[in-house]
Amino acid sequence: MVANALKRGPELAAGAIRTKRKDRADRWPELVTAAAELFAEKGYEGTSLRDIAERLGMLKGSLYHYINGKSDLLVHVMREAHARGLRTIAAQAEGEGRAVSLLETMVEAHARYVCTETVFTAGFIEARKHLPPERAQEFVLEERAYRLRVEALVARGQAEGDLREDLDPKVAALCLLGFLNSLHNWVRPTGVHSIRRICDHAVALGIGGMRCR
Amino acid sequence: MVANALKRGPELAAGAIRTKRKDRADRWPELVTAAAELFAEKGYEGTSLRDIAERLGMLKGSLYHYINGKSDLLVHVMREAHARGLRTIAAQAEGEGRAVSLLETMVEAHARYVCTETVFTAGFIEARKHLPPERAQEFVLEERAYRLRVEALVARGQAEGDLREDLDPKVAALCLLGFLNSLHNWVRPTGVHSIRRICDHAVALGIGGMRCR
DNA sequence: ACCGTTACCAAACGATCGTTTGGTGCAACC
DNA sequence: GGTTGCACCAAACGATCGTTTGGTAACGGT
Numbered sequence: 252m253v254a255n256a257l258k259r260g261p262e263l264a265a266g267a268i269r270t271k272r273k274d275r276a277d278r279w280p281e282l283v284t285a286a287a288e289l290f291a292e293k294g295y296e297g298t299s300l301r302d303i304a305e306r307l308g309m310l311k312g313s314l315y316h317y318i319n320g321k322s323d324l325l326v327h328v329m330r331e332a333h334a335r336g337l338r339t340i341a342a343q344a345e346g347e348g349r350a351v352s353l354l355e356t357m358v359e360a361h362a363r364y365v366c367t368e369t370v371f372t373a374g375f376i377e378a379r380k381h382l383p384p385e386r387a388q389e390f391v392l393e394e395r396a397y398r399l400r401v402e403a404l405v406a407r408g409q410a411e412g413d414l415r416e417d418l419d420p421k422v423a424a425l426c427l428l429g430f431l432n433s434l435h436n437w438v439r440p441t442g443v444h445s446i447r448r449i450c451d452h453a454v455a456l457g458i459g460g461m462r463c464r
Numbered sequence: 465m466v467a468n469a470l471k472r473g474p475e476l477a478a479g480a481i482r483t484k485r486k487d488r489a490d491r492w493p494e495l496v497t498a499a500a501e502l503f504a505e506k507g508y509e510g511t512s513l514r515d516i517a518e519r520l521g522m523l524k525g526s527l528y529h530y531i532n533g534k535s536d537l538l539v540h541v542m543r544e545a546h547a548r549g550l551r552t553i554a555a556q557a558e559g560e561g562r563a564v565s566l567l568e569t570m571v572e573a574h575a576r577y578v579c580t581e582t583v584f585t586a587g588f589i590e591a592r593k594h595l596p597p598e599r600a601q602e603f604v605l606e607e608r609a610y611r612l613r614v615e616a617l618v619a620r621g622q623a624e625g626d627l628r629e630d631l632d633p634k635v636a637a638l639c640l641l642g643f644l645n646s647l648h649n650w651v652r653p654t655g656v657h658s659i660r661r662i663c664d665h666a667v668a669l670g671i672g673g674m675r676c677r
Numbered sequence: 678a679c680c681g682t683t684a685c686c687a688a689a690c691g692a693t694c695g696t697t698t699g700g701t702g703c704a705a706c707c
Numbered sequence: 708g709g710t711t712g713c714a715c716c717a718a719a720c721g722a723t724c725g726t727t728t729g730g731t732a733a734c735g736g737t
Contacts, residue, residue, distance in 0.1 A: 272703065272704075272713090272714070272715095273714080274713080274714080275713085275714085278714085293509075294507055294508070294509055294510075294593070294594070295507070295510075296506075296507055296509035296510040297507075297508075297509040297594070299693080299694065299695085300694085300695065300696090301693085301694085301695095309714090309715065309716085310715075310716060310717075311694095311695080311696090312695095312696080312697080312698090312715085312716075312717080312718085313714075313715045313716070315695095315696070315697080316713085316714060316715070317714095320695075320696080321694095321695065321696090380507070381507070381510070415668070418665060418668065418669075419657070419661070419665065421657075422657055422661070422662060422665045423665060423669065425650050426643070426647075426665055426666065426669050427669070429643065429646035429647065429649055429650060430639070430642065430643040430646060430669075432646065433642035433643060433645065433646040434639075434642065436642055437638050437642060444632070444634075444635055448632070448635070449635060452631060452632065452635045452636060452639055453639065455628070455631065455673050455674075456631075456636065456639050456640070456643075456670075456673035456674065457669075457673065458673065459672055459673025459674070459675070460668050460669035460670065460671065460672025460673040461668075461669065461672070462672070462677075464675075464677075485683090485684075485733065485734065486684080487683080487684080487734095488683080488684085491684085512723080512724065512725085513724085513725065513726090514723085514724085514725095522684090522685065522686085523685075523686060523687080524724095524725080524726090525685085525686075525687080525688085525725095525726080525727080525728090526684075526685050526686070528725095528726070528727080529683085529684060529685070530684095533725075533726080534725065534726090
């Protein structure tokens with residue numbers, strides 16, 4: 252390749268305020284966030300590396316300084332989502348007390364996360380859908396553990412006499428989690444309904460139907 | 465459109481080893497179905513016209529005999545989904561009786577449709593997401609009307625003393641519909657849980673939480 | 678038996694995709 | 708103050724995208 256060495260235009264944008272050069276520690280979260288936002292907005296395949304790079308003020312080729320390929324972004328969006336959401340929510344399920352009240356705490360935490368971080372949640376769900384099965388292995392255990400925990404709480408709630416015995420804990424858990432993860436589709440953090448009130452509804456509607464009458 | 469009044473060729477069924485050349489009336493539903501399936505499977509942007517054509521046994525360029533562009537498929541998947549699902553479900557909300565029992569009938573019908581036609585539902589939701597706003601106009605009225613109908617049923621259920629008064633009908637309706645439309649993510653028509661039982665859960669969980677205690 | 682239409686093929690178009698390569702300026706360090 | 712490494716640019720790569728064009732074989736109506 253011919254060296255285009257000396258021909259650089261001396262243009263640096265006149266009185267530009269010179270900010271410090273960003274290093275990896277600054278750029279990396281920006282990269283993952285931009286990817287999550289764009290995946291949420293336009294879908295994974297609908298988002299080009301040029302889109303992502305543009306949002307960061309660089310060229311698409313430069314992204315390869317941080318990643319090995321586009322699908323790396325899927326993995327890292329998933330990891331960030333797990334770190335931010337799933338683990339902190341699951342932690343709420345620790346503690347003592349009746350299963351149904353633990354379940355309430357958990358549902359409230361889950362709903363709050365989904366409603367406040369709608370774009371990241373949407374980005375996560377989009378990433379989940381396009382993640383090749385081999386690269387999903389690192390997440391399936393954790394996600395299944397979370398689902399099984401909800402299932403177990405439902406079953407314990409039934410044993411403790413708080414929840415209807417005629418429901419299948421597994422089906423109920425799938426319904427509940429599917430419901431919670433659907434909130435991001437219409438909830439807007441700046442919308443007319445307060446997050447607080449929406450979460451109250453989520454708890455009431457998500458768990459109320461399981462209660463004994 | 466021209467009336468295809470006096471119909472069919474004289475020799476339809478004779479032996480028929482030789483399959484007749486497919487005409488527009490045969491091909492068109494195949495096209496829309498193939499598009500819906502592939503959109504459900506790989507997403508809109510992840511599906512190429514070559515994918516769709518291949519499933520029909522033709523070349524991608526040939527699709528332009530039926531459509532003017534890729535986005536036409538979004539519209540027609542939506543139309544078919546509305547025709548199959550939304551309208552027949554909404555019809556269940558007619559009739560008399562207490563609001564809550566109408567609501568039950570409606571939820572059951574909605575759940576049943578989503579659970580039996582999972583791929584078409586997924587294709588519809590994918591299409592909905594990528595439909596440009598101008599082309600969505602033809603659907604927004606109908607969809608809003610459906611949502612408002614649910615909302616009104618909830619409000620009437622409250623007035624009739626069957627449903628909790630402390631719930632916002634609008635938020636409750638959005639939660640309920642979001643929940644129902646999320647079922648396709650995990651329900652498999654051939655799965656271990658019968659559709660019948662899943663729909664029972666959907667009704668119990670979807671409406672039970674709204675009931676007065 | 679002809680004729681026009683229909684359903685599709687075959688081949689190309691420019692645009693854009695993800696990815697690779699080699700080079701460049703800035704900043705920290707000895 | 709020269710060296711080294713890092714963050715990023717600039718340009719190209721082949722592949723594939725949606726779309727257009729011109730042609731053709733099979734069919735239905737007369």
